Amino acid sequence: APCGDASAPVKPTTPLISFLESLQSAALATLGPDGFDPKLYVDLPLKTDLAATEEAFARLPRPGGVIPVSDLDRFLGDYFGEAGSDLVHAEPEDFVAEPEGFLPKVENPKVRAWALEVHSLWKNLTRRVSDEVRRRPERHTLLPLPGPVVVPGSRFREVYYWDSYWIIRGLLASKMYDTAKSIANNLISLIDIYGFVLNGARTYYTNRSQPPLLSSMVFEIYRRSGDLAFVKKSLPSLLKEHSFWNSDIHKVIIQDLQGCKHSVSHYYAMWNKPRPETATIDEESASKLASASQKEIFYHQVASTAESGWDFSSRWMSNSSDFTTLATTSIIPVDLNAFIYKMELDIAFFAKLIGDNSTSEKFLAASKARQAAIKSIFWNSEMEQWLDYWLISKSNCEEVNQWEAHYQNRNIFASNFIPLWIETYSTDLCKDGTMVEKVLKSLQSSGLLRVGGIATSLSNTGQQWDFPNGWAPLQHMVVEGLANSVSKEAKSVAEDIAIRWIRTNYAAYMKTGTMHEKYDVEACGKIGGGGEYKPQTGFGWSNGVVLAFLEEFGWPHDREIDCQ
Numbered sequence: 001a002p003c004g005d006a007s008a009p010v011k012p013t014t015p016l017i018s019f020l021e022s023l024q025s026a027a028l029a030t031l032g033p034d035g036f037d038p039k040l041y042v043d044l045p046l047k048t049d050l051a052a053t054e055e056a057f058a059r060l061p062r063p064g065g066v067i068p069v070s071d072l073d074r075f076l077g078d079y080f081g082e083a084g085s086d087l088v089h090a091e092p093e094d095f096v097a098e099p100e101g102f103l104p105k106v107e108n109p110k111v112r113a114w115a116l117e118v119h120s121l122w123k124n125l126t127r128r129v130s131d132e133v134r135r136r137p138e139r140h141t142l143l144p145l146p147g148p149v150v151v152p153g154s155r156f157r158e159v160y161y162w163d164s165y166w167i168i169r170g171l172l173a174s175k176m177y178d179t180a181k182s183i184a185n186n187l188i189s190l191i192d193i194y195g196f197v198l199n200g201a202r203t204y205y206t207n208r209s210q211p212p213l214l215s216s217m218v219f220e221i222y223r224r225s226g227d228l229a230f231v232k233k234s235l236p237s238l239l240k241e242h243s244f245w246n247s248d249i250h251k252v253i254i255q256d257l258q259g260c261k262h263s264v265s266h267y268y269a270m271w272n273k274p275r276p277e278t279a280t281i282d283e284e285s286a287s288k289l290a291s292a293s294q295k296e297i298f299y300h301q302v303a304s305t306a307e308s309g310w311d312f313s314s315r316w317m318s319n320s321s322d323f324t325t326l327a328t329t330s331i332i333p334v335d336l337n338a339f340i341y342k343m344e345l346d347i348a349f350f351a352k353l354i355g356d357n358s359t360s361e362k363f364l365a366a367s368k369a370r371q372a373a374i375k376s377i378f379w380n381s382e383m384e385q386w387l388d389y390w391l392i393s394k395s396n397c398e399e400v401n402q403w404e405a406h407y408q409n410r411n412i413f414a415s416n417f418i419p420l421w422i423e424t425y426s427t428d429l430c431k432d433g434t435m436v437e438k439v440l441k442s443l444q445s446s447g448l449l450r451v452g453g454i455a456t457s458l459s460n461t462g463q464q465w466d467f468p469n470g471w472a473p474l475q476h477m478v479v480e481g482l483a484n485s486v487s488k489e490a491k492s493v494a495e496d497i498a499i500r501w502i503r504t505n506y507a508a509y510m511k512t513g514t515m516h517e518k519y520d521v522e523a524c525g526k527i528g529g530g531g532e533y534k535p536q537t538g539f540g541w542s543n544g545v546v547l548a549f550l551e552e553f554g555w556p557h558d559r560e561i562d563c564q
């Protein structure tokens with residue numbers, strides 16, 4: 001990895017983003033922090049050229065340095081379209097109200113009616129980029145993607161990388177193969193332009209990616225549709241993405257106790273300024289840091305944490321009550337390496353399918369090396385979980401880092417169980433019933449299993465990727481890992497967790513009329529909170545996971561859906 005933050009590559013910003021950040025900060029001064037969402041301002045599409053907009057902004061009255069509300073409102077109305085108006089609703093062509101063969105194992109009429117409502121939400125969340133974005137891209141932070149996408153919902157107006165995996169799992173349950181393919185093709189188009197899949201499809205997300213699950217999307221789509229041409233088209237982009245995650249900025253070498261060197265990956269954003277979508281908040285958080293270089297290091301850690309998808313969590317902090325102690329680039333995450341392991345298995349499989357045996361062999365070897373690294377660096381035989389590995393006490397600049405047991409992070413996170421999910425695709429671990437049962441016991445005694453599902457961690461820090469929040473993707477990976485194993489007991493625990501999760505989603509939906517981004521697993525039907533923005537609704541990955549669970553486990557006539 002690059003030595004320290006001074007040598008880290010930083011992506012250039014754009015004049016539009018810089019201007020929208022000044023607008024964001026002026027709006028905060030005018031409106032105050034209550035209910036203020038900084039992302040709204042960097043999502044505003046310009047009605048006219050930037051120069052004219054900037055001139056009009058400069059002319060606004062500022063008595064006492066603050067723009068009056070009425071002047072700000074008038075300016076916003078005159079010079080900007082609504083946030084999100086450049087990503088217009090699109091009718092998904094493969095949507096039918098009740099698809100043939102939809103969730104065949106769901107017998108209970110209440111659950112079936114609700115599942116059909118969740119299925120119908122794909123219509124609300126499907127979007128396409130307006131022609132205006134293609135005509136005048138310089139007026140939009142939205143990127144001109146070629147085809148329709150499904151967005152998470154509410155403030156998340158654009159397509160997101162890792163969310164798309166669970167959205168696709170739900171779309172496949174909804175038999176919407178074309179929409180699923182369109183999402184993957186849009187993400188592939190980002191690799192063609194940027195060399196990696198962006199965090200989300202905005203110009204302000206070009207400095208980082210998100211947990212790499214594109215190969216898994218292609219795998220699932222192929223599994224359901226058998227579309228070999230799609231696999232063939234995707235493969236060159238997946239090879240590029242693999243290089244990105246193994247390039248200098250993401251790669252770390254660790255030597256284990258036997259003297260074997262392992263190449264593993266960590267999150268590392270190409271950014272050392274406040275995140276434009278949250279600049280006012282990042283500046284506030286950095287205000288207690290004294291020097292400009294300390295602030296740059298902090299901003300780099302913030303953006304690198306956003307790359308992890310777990311933004312934010314005590315998982316990345318050396319002091320869980322001090323946000324400025326984020327140290328993400330010094331952490332080798334279990335889940336990221338499990339995702340790359342899966343990417344290597346998938347690439348080997350796809351290459352074989354299309355008759356490229358040498359690529360297939362190469363990636364099979366890479367997957368074996370990653371599997372060995374996961375065992376050697378992350379596995380903790382005492383706790384029977386996989387633990388993140390910290391490089392914190394040493395310089396990240398070392399060519400080779402010597403592994404030491406006490407640098408494994410022994411705190412409990414749901415991510416400590418993610419390798420189980422990937423192993424089910426490689427078969428080794430899953431054929432080993434004793435191993436699965438050990439991991440299962442460790443999960444059962446971890447404290448993570450709660451009435452509403454799996455908690456993200458055991459620390460209640462007020463960060464959204466911590467206790468008591470439960471997130472759909474984490475439920476899904478752990479449940480699928482257990483369900484696909486050879487252990488009968490693991491399969492039954494998987495179903496039990498899925499039932500709790502479905503009940504909590506159902507109860508919250510009945511109470512609020514909507515699906516939520518995250519839930520509080522301490523009580524059935526309770527919505528999650530914490531973090532830097534208001535809890536969001538819609539919601540892509542929650543819908544996807546509910547449909548995927550209902551497809552896998554069904555819901556018998558006589559099973560109660562209400563909270564128990």
Ligand SMILES: OC[C@H]1O[C@H](O[C@H]2O[C@H](CO)[C@@H](O)[C@H](O)[C@H]2O)[C@H](O)[C@@H](O)[C@@H]1O
Binds near residue numbers: 163199
């Ligand atoms: O605006 C703040 C941050 O919001 C995003 O993160 C959260 O929402 C994403 C969309 O559902 C999700 O993928 C991520 O896991 C959430 O933590 C965004 O991805 C961040 O980059 C952004 O700074």
